[in-house]
Amino acid sequence: xxTNIGIVIAVIVLILFFSGIRIVRPTHxxxxxxxxxxxxxxxxxFNWIIPVIDRIFQINITEVMVDAxxxxxxxxxxxxxxxDAQVYFKVKEDEVSVKxxxxxxxxxxxxxxxxxxxxxxxxxxTLTLKSANSERGKINSELxxxxxxxxxxxxxxxxxxxxxxxxxxxxxxxxMNKVVKAENEKIAAIDFATATETMADGARRAxxxxxxxxxxxxxxxxxxxxxxxxxxxxAANQYFIxxxxxxxxxxxxxxxxxxxxxxxxxxxxxxxxxxxxMAGVLPIPKKA
Numbered sequence: 001x002x003t004n005i006g007i008v009i010a011v012i013v014l015i016l017f018f019s020g021i022r023i024v025r026p027t028h029x030x031x032x033x034x035x036x037x038x039x040x041x042x043x044x045x046f047n048w049i050i051p052v053i054d055r056i057f058q059i060n061i062t063e064v065m066v067d068a069x070x071x072x073x074x075x076x077x078x079x080x081x082x083x084d085a086q087v088y089f090k091v092k093e094d095e096v097s098v099k100x101x102x103x104x105x106x107x108x109x110x111x112x113x114x115x116x117x118x119x120x121x122x123x124x125x126t127l128t129l130k131s132a133n134s135e136r137g138k139i140n141s142e143l144x145x146x147x148x149x150x151x152x153x154x155x156x157x158x159x160x161x162x163x164x165x166x167x168x169x170x171x172x173x174x175x176m177n178k179v180v181k182a183e184n185e186k187i188a189a190i191d192f193a194t195a196t197e198t199m200a201d202g203a204r205r206a207x208x209x210x211x212x213x214x215x216x217x218x219x220x221x222x223x224x225x226x227x228x229x230x231x232x233x234x235a236a237n238q239y240f241i242x243x244x245x246x247x248x249x250x251x252x253x254x255x256x257x258x259x260x261x262x263x264x265x266x267x268x269x270x271x272x273x274x275x276x277x278m279a280g281v282l283p284i285p286k287k288a
Contacts, residue, residue: 022047028058029098041095063090068116077128082167088159097155105154119146136163
């Protein structure tokens with residue numbers, strides 16, 4: 001009889017032991033409550049609670065994304081903009097933060113979504129549609145700052161916020177598209193005109209350079225001719241003093257011989273004598 005009672009007690013103990021085992025994943029932390037009152041903090045891994053008396057609540061501490069859901073917001077220039085944003089947050093893994101996320105706020109995800117929507121209305125309501133589209137980074141920073149201040153007692157860390165879209169009404173969007181298209185066409189026309197002007201300027205500079213080259217060539221040619229004339233004059237003054245006409249005749253003979261032309265030179269002239277002296281040949285004396 002005693003043996004049977006012992007077996008029953010052992011079985012009950014085993015049942016209570018195994019039914020009280022709780023495994024907490026590394027991505028979670030646990031809060032153990034005993035009869036409705038906070039008892040202790042449960043880390044990841046093996047945990048044991050008293051069945052029926054104790055309860056354990058596991059809280060996810062990984063980063064979570066919630067959508068603030070699209071909403072119509074009136075901008076400062078009285079336009080209805082369709083705005084949507086995303087909020088990335090996580091519960092801090094220390095005991096106090098995990099407790100605050102459960103005991104200081106009810107359904108913190110739902111609260112964050114509504115807080116983000118309200119904050120977006122307050123921020124974008126002070127901006128024009130154009131400035132709201134061009135200052136997305138500023139809106140994200142202000143949204144994140146406000147959410148951090150409002151949730152600092154919740155044990156929540158607002159990692160970042162992302163403004164997904166700011167869509168104006170359809171008619172306003174069409175007008176904006178036309179303005180952008182006109183601006184792009186204007187820029188393209190300016191670029192084309194600039195390129196054409198650059199090409200014309202390049203052609204003009206090339207013609208100037210070409211003209212300068214021709215002018216310099218002519219100057220050099222004239223200088224060369226002048227130098228040649230100078231040398232000829234110096235030679236004439238040295239070798240043909242007082243015989244300018246004779247020098248002219250020699251030049252004529254030189255040009256004629258260069259073209260293999262036949263010329264008739266009178267005998268017993270000074271020109272024959274000069275040619276003979278220059279060639280080292282004496283004139284043939286006449287017979288008596």
